[in-house]
Amino acid sequence: MKLTDLLRFNQIVIQLHDNPDADAVGSGYALFRYFKSLGKDVKMIYGGRNVISKSNMKLMLSELEIPLEYTRELEKPELLLTVDCQYGQGNVAHFDAENVAVIDHHATGKISDEMSEIRCNLVSCSTICYAMLKDAGFDVNADSRIATGLYYGLYMDSSQLSEISHPLDRDMIDYLRYDKSLVTRLKYANFSISELETAGIAISHNNYLDKYRAAIVKSDPCDPNILGVIGDFVIQVDSIDICVIFNECAGGYKLSVRSCSIEAAANELAAFITAETGNGGGHFNKAGGFISADSLKKVTAEPIERYLAERVEEYLTCYDVVRFTDGIKERERFARFRKKAGIFGYVKSTDVAPEGKEFRIRTLEGDVLVTSRNDIYIMIGSVGEVYPVEAGKFHAKYTPLDEPFTGEFEYAPSVIDIAAGEPCEILPYAKKCRAGQGAAILAKPLDKFTKVFSAWNYEGYMSGQKGDFLCYTEGDDNDVYVVKRKIFDALYEPVE
Ligand SMILES: [Mn+2]
Incomplete structure (x- = not known):
């Protein structure tokens, strides 16, 4: 669902779950402002047994001037949009409506359709609203009250940002221009x-x-x-x-x-x-x-x-543990494979950041720290997976082509300049390369869930499930990594 799909309705009621929390309020308020800016007849409500009493929530509502109404009755609206919750759930007071739409991040088994946007891989509903509003061309930074509401929503739903995982959550933190002093006050009015x-x-x-x-x-x-x-x-x-x-x-x-x-x-x-x-x-x-x-x-x-x-x-x-310092064990169980001829993307790290500068590659799996150097490239795989590679290894395995690399990915890989904290996309710099012949690896399917500590500075380890492949670059017993079975089958073929 896109927000613009809802513009065919004129009378819109945004409903938060009972006992609304910061995420529900921040999300609802951003949507309220969006619909308001387009001249819709919109209001924001919640029902249930309790009126908001938590001090941080009262402060949030008053300081951000959020027109949230507590109600037990509602005249049937043209559209009821439940936010941070799903219509019909136990913690959502029931109101009749001509049409119902849902924006939520809780996993209930229900999936997105033309009247609902449910993304359970995001830690807050605020992040969904941020992404949807951006998509709809609405600037959430136009009023710091909107940005502050979204930020505080994410902050509170992620245990003070500590439980975020999706790059979109991190992008939102980098992007929002929120009221820092108000957020500090809210942080310290948290518990009774x-x-x-x-x-x-x-x-x-x-x-x-x-x-x-x-x-x-x-x-x-x-x-x-x-x-x-x-x-x-x-x-x-x-x-x-x-x-x-x-x-x-x-x-x-x-x-x-x-x-x-x-x-x-x-x-x-x-x-x-x-x-x-x-x-x-x-x-x-x-x-x-x-x-x-x-x-x-x-x-x-x-x-x-x-x-x-x-x-x-x-x-x-x-699980088993494999460390790059261990070298190859049970070599006889590995077989030789090579990458099928295919097209990949690559970026020179120095195209993205000046030499010596540290930056983070932001991927679905997490951030990887890289220092920009002439001999460090960034590879982009066919499903948008990104990883650093030494130039020497790159040239042994791939032939660079002077053509731009493009692709459609769930999350377009981006890098963050650490000093400036600004995200920038790397796809515009990406060029194609062709996997050459003779780039052989040694690989075997994993018998069980395995964690691999590789030589690269990852935040921890790579893990593979049973059936995924444990791989070594041929000739380098310390260059160990995991390739998911699906990707392995698509990219590699056995060598006689
Ligand atoms: Mn939430």
Whole structure:
């Protein structure tokens, strides 16, 4: 769905979920301003049992002058647009409407269609609205109140930005011109005394799995942000390397995951725990997730606490580790392959940034730090995957062509100038290259989930599932990497 698709309606009511949080309000307000700017008859409402009472939310509404109305009755509008929630859910007061549209980031099994935009890979609904408004040509920086609302929405839904994962979330942070002093005030009006007590009770009742240096912590229902705060505290305990903090929320359970173990990324663990029941993701050290109560019922009859402990144990005992310093083990199990002749993209790092400058390559998998040098190139694969390569290796494997490289990707690869903090796209600089013959690699399919610590300065490790390929550049036993099975099958062929 595009926002412009909704312009055929004139009377629009934006509905937030009951007990609206910063993300719902920030998202709703940005949309409100968009429709208002186009002369629509628009209002912003929420229903349910409670009127907003949290001090940060009251401050947000008054300082940003957000015309949010609490209502128990609504005259049937031409369009009801539920934001940060889905029509018909338990935490969304029911109102009749002639037409219903949805913008949300919660995984409920429902997918996007012509009247709904559901992106569960984004940590906040504010990010979806940012992207949709940008698409519709609306400048969210035109009024800092709009930008501030979106920023604070993302901030609060990502446990203070620590659980973001998608490059769009990061782009939004870089882009928004928000009111910094107001955000600071909001940050320090976050918890009430009773929530402080809730956090204290949660911490003193943790379930410690000493064999795995892991802790599962249950909190009473509270603001989801408390979970992140508890996690940040618990992970500092000397005998705890991993912790999962959770509580009940509308429709299921909200999770915060923390890890200081180099081999167990929090985002991977969050995705693993929630794989069958919801969604999860974030950073290497901090991540978040959601488990839907309905989905949980389908996979287990156990209490959530047991289920979480079992999933953590299962995760921690399910993988192998390969380090680039190990060299090739069991060489006889590897076969020779080479890249099929094909067209790829490449960019010289010095085209993107002056020599010696450090920049980040922003990809779906995360940011990779690179220092611009004559002998460092950036490769762009057929599905938009991006990685640094030494010029020597590049010229051995590829023939550069003097033609621009173009492609359509879910997220167009971009780089960030670290000093300036500005994102810039790299596709405009990209040229084609042809994979040459004789670029042989040694590869074998993985028998199980494997984590690979490569020689490049990645934020952690690459991981492969069973069936993905573990690869070495022939002649360099330390140049190890993982290629997803689908990509491997498309790009490589066996060499006799
Ligand atoms: Mn949200």
